[in-house]
Amino acid sequence: MKKPPKDCVILITGASSGFGKACADYLSKRDYRVYGTSRKADFETTEHSASPGFKMIPMDVCDQGSVNQCIEFILQQEKNIDVVINNAGFGIVGAIEDCSIEExxxxxxxxxxxxxxxxxxxxxxxRKQGFGHLITIGSIAGLMSVPFQGAYSASKFALEGLIESLRMEIKQFGIQAVLVEPGDFNTGFTDNRITAEKVLKNPVYSENFKHALAVMESGERNGPSPEKLVLLIERIIKNPQPKLRYTVGMFMQTFAVFVKRLIPASLFESLIMKTFNIK
Ligand SMILES: NC(=O)c1ccc[n+]([C@@H]2O[C@H](COP(=O)([O-])OP(=O)(O)OC[C@H]3O[C@@H](n4cnc5c(N)ncnc54)[C@H](OP(=O)(O)O)[C@@H]3O)[C@@H](O)[C@H]2O)c1
Structure with a gap:
């Protein structure tokens, strides 16, 4: 990053809860100029808010018009957008057979x-500025698939390919693309998870599904709070040459990513199935 970190303008998508909120709270207290987003915010409140901390802007990442409005709003207040943290996300759970194409x-x-x-x-x-950090929150589930989280894992695997490619394209402009891959953390993610509609109607997978979901939920609810991730994000922001990938989380989960590269795929698969209690 060419600019001193204190002047940094940071946009964080999904700042109403979990990682996004923790990053926005922490970074705004460190004098970064932070803009967070939520689908529940409104411009009226944003414009008249005199409260210290970060500004919350309405934005739905699924709506291009809403994204444009949010970026325009920030650029009316600031000269640059130095850092973007692509954080907004959620999970759908269910067997691949039970998840509709719509889901x-x-x-x-x-x-x-x-x-x-x-x-x-x-x-x-x-590109105009000639610098910037684009930090995307992927997941360890984007490096090793989780049973009954096929849709979610696939979306995070897709991000791996996207950001790996983007990084090489934008390096010439002084822009850094980075992936942060968390393991299980205790955030709003567990309560905000959506169960595919057909899951309740199709008994075929119910036993294994129940076991796997219990393991997932327990891992998340007993997982660490987001502090470790927040400190990692600040280190990435301050680093002019960050790496492509950073895994973060409980030791056994980040270690599993390392182990996957070393052992036969069939052995790794049986370890994952055992972990998630899949018969
Ligand atoms: N917690 C974990 O164990 C874990 C592990 C690996 C990766 N992750 C990833 O970390 C990221 C943050 O999740 P979290 O754990 O902090 O969950 P969270 O507490 O549920 O927060 C999710 C945030 O995303 C926002 N959001 C959801 N859909 C959105 C949309 N269409 N447009 C704009 N904002 C949207 C929500 O904001 P509003 O509802 O207010 O709009 C909320 O602020 C996600 O990408 C998730 O996949 C989480």
Whole structure:
């Protein structure tokens, strides 16, 4: 980052809860100029808010008009957008057979196309500036699939390919693209997870589904709070040459990513199935 971090203007998508809120709260207290987004915010309140901390702007990453409005709003207040944290996202759970095409589309609309909309909307400004950090929150589930999270895992695997490619394209403009891949953390993610509609009507997978969901939920609810991720994000912002990928989370989960590269795929698969109690 060419500019001193204190002047940094940061946009964080999905700042009403979990990682996004924790990052927005922390970074705004460190004197960064932070703009967060939520689908529940409104411009009336944003414009008249005199409260310290970060500004919350309405934005739905699934709606290009809403994304444009948000970027325009920030550029009316600021000269640059130095850092973008693509964080907005959610999870759909259910067997692949039970997830409708509409549900797959809904999952990708937010987690994948949402990131593309944001990147395409801020890149012209970042190219003009000649610098910027585009930080995308992927997931360890984008490096190793989780049973009954096929739609979610696929959306996060897709981000891996997207950002890997984007990074090489935009380096020439002084813009850095980075993936942060968290394991399980205790955020609003668990309560905001959507169960595919057909899951309740189709008994075929119910036993394994119940076991796997219990493991997922317990991992998340007993997971760490977002502090570690927040500190990592600040380190990335301050680093002029950040790496492409940063995994973050409980040791066994980040270690599993490493192990996947070393052991036969069949052995890794049986370890994952055992972990999620799949018969
Ligand atoms: N928690 C974990 O264990 C974990 C692990 C790996 C990766 N992640 C990833 O971390 C990111 C943040 O999740 P979290 O754990 O902090 O969950 P969270 O507490 O549920 O927060 C999700 C945020 O995303 C926003 N959001 C959802 N859909 C949106 C949309 N269409 N447009 C704009 N904003 C939207 C929500 O804002 P509004 O509802 O107010 O609009 C909310 O602020 C996600 O990408 C998730 O996949 C989480």
């Amino acid at each position: 797959f589309k809904q999952q990708f609309e937010t987690n994948f196309f949402g990131v593309i909309r944001i990147c395409q909307s801020v890149l012209p400004q970042m």
